[in-house]
Amino acid sequence: MLSIIRSMALNGVDGYLINVQVDVSGGLPGWEIVGLPDTAIKESKERIRIAIRNSGIEFPSRKITVNLAPANTKKEGSFLDLPIAIGVLQAIGVLDIDDIDTTVFIGELSLDGVINKVNGILPRCIEAKKLGINRVIVPKENAKEAAIVKDLEVIPVRNLLETVYFLNGTKKIEKEIVDIEKIFSHKNKYKYDFSEIKGQGNIKRALEIAAAGAHNCLMVGSPGSGKTMMARRLPTILPDLTFEEALEVTKIHSISGILDNNSIITQRPFRAPHHTVSSVALIGGGKIPKPGEISLAHYGILFLDELTEFNKHTLEVLRVPLEDRKVSISRVNATLTYPCNFMLIASMNPCPCGYYGTKEKKCNCSEKQIKTYMGKISGPLLDRFDIQIEVKPVDFDKIKSNKKEEKSSDIKKRVDKARKIQYERYKQYNVFSNSELTPKLIEEFCILDEKSKNLLEMSYEKLGLSARAYSKILKVSRTIADLDGKTNIEVKHVAEAIQYRNLDRKYF
Amino acid sequence: MQAKVFASQLCLNGLNIVSGLAKGIDSIAHKSTIEQKGKTIAVLGSGFHYIYPKENEKLFYEILEKDGLIISEYSPSVGVKSSNFPERNRIISGISMGVLVVEAAYRSGTSITANYAKNQGRKLYAIPSNIGNNKGVGTARLIFNGAKIVINPKQIIEDLDMEYKQYKKQKVEENCIKIPEKFKKIYTSLKDAEMSSDEISVKLDIPIYDVNAQLILMELEGYVSKNENGEYKINNV
């Protein structure tokens, strides 16, 4: 007898439907799985057989043929264990499932029949719903994540036997329900807040501008000046994720298998890979392809601490995805694409010893050593940072202030307002923030009056700004004007923007 | 800025100011002289068709327009070669009555010039500076090796057996002491201590964005500059 069970596979961040066709017939007992299964799926035969037997069901000693359609895509992973097992039981008459065409099965089996969690449940379920599937039967551990999808009945199952009882109608299993609105109303609980940092008004301001225009930012400062502390708090002043954005972020984390219990991610991700990270871990890929850190940072922040310590090659592969906001990974028979629209925040010391230009300690580095050190970061990569700023430890003796520090939520209000202005302004250009402006759009929207032009020209002459700072100063001035609620860029906006091009002046 | 004070006053007292058209002190020396309508000579380390550094192209032509002189021992088509720069320093010292070292890192080009000056029997002056400061190490060494310490231009003029004309000093100071009203608050606060923009903002209770914008404007107009630690200081002339 032939049975057809539906399941969902993954390609990049999207699910696609798989028909698991199982035929059980007379003839020499044996198993065959066709339709481009990878080795993990081929190995599942034994696992499924033992899992069925250990669930107390007699395994047929007949010829079993499994076909995975469509046959032209390579299927990876062990998520087909459950659908194949169900297909066998349906084919031999142990099960007689209603709605078999509109139900999807996903799950990995262990030898005792327990159903284990699978990565990427969310994207699979989103696509299933689009294809007209009403019901998904998924591992209990994945149920909350699946339940994010609206109007999809999610049945959480713990083991094979329970699944069989449920399908036969002898056991009731409550469908999983998640209250998205409730989760979203609790979303702004961050562990950190900018008000915890005393002083550092300059960096706070620079990060506020970065957040307001989605500008990448490079912080240069001696060890212990608080670079990491500042970066960690950046998500707290970024605009809230929309539901669509949250869904996309959750999808990627789901595929990577790092989603915690709370079904949907509502906070902007903050990813801080160590400088020993491999290119694959950073960019994505691998034998069983996974999104890299840059995709896990999608709609959030990628923080590279000690930028000069990273492998030079690793940093170079970052450049294209930074530009494209997505990354393509070539596979043997396909190309995967993961989104990676993130803000890049990086930190580095000013010199090899870390104390160049500080008062705390004397820097012993030669000019040549400092040049070599700075040279570790290529010009094109450096060009990706609109804002470059020096971070200095706070000298409390000097300021002696009891001023109350501003809360993240207050800063966020200004950021939100500035973002909204940009969103409206660039509506028809498929651009969302000032950082994304192309040279043509800069010409159109970052217009300087005579006075500002003169100021900029003078800065080149007198402050030794490099020519490549030009477009960055314009974009950052635009953001500063937006924060100020001004339609036109004014002299004070340009002057302030020049302050955030520190590196140009000091080293290059 | 010492370079500005010395160049201005020496040229006002009738000396020609010779330097190498390089960035930093060289440029300041040329520019200050032109400002005071004095005469200046730039000695190049490359041919006339190769003005180096590029950003001083404007200065190059300004020197010529303002009755100055450009000298090069290379034919116009010789390009920029770093090894030629120390060489040309022997001409700088050679055509001068004396050499004044404003700042010199250890083993820097300036130290080389000083050596030429010594061998050519030229007078050698140095402005003392903090030894802890990298740029001052070379100067300290020069002084140790016999350069004359000078703390004002008058000493040089008198050492050259000329009469120092005090009244012209006024002119230099005038240029720099008129502080526009809008900058006064920050400028005055920097008189007591050199401060970062953060510190100024807290001390004067002015929002950081205002302080940052004003400091750039002040810096461009020459009222303040950044020290090695990235703090702002007022420019005394």
Ligand SMILES: [Zn+2]
């Ligand atoms: Zn150092």
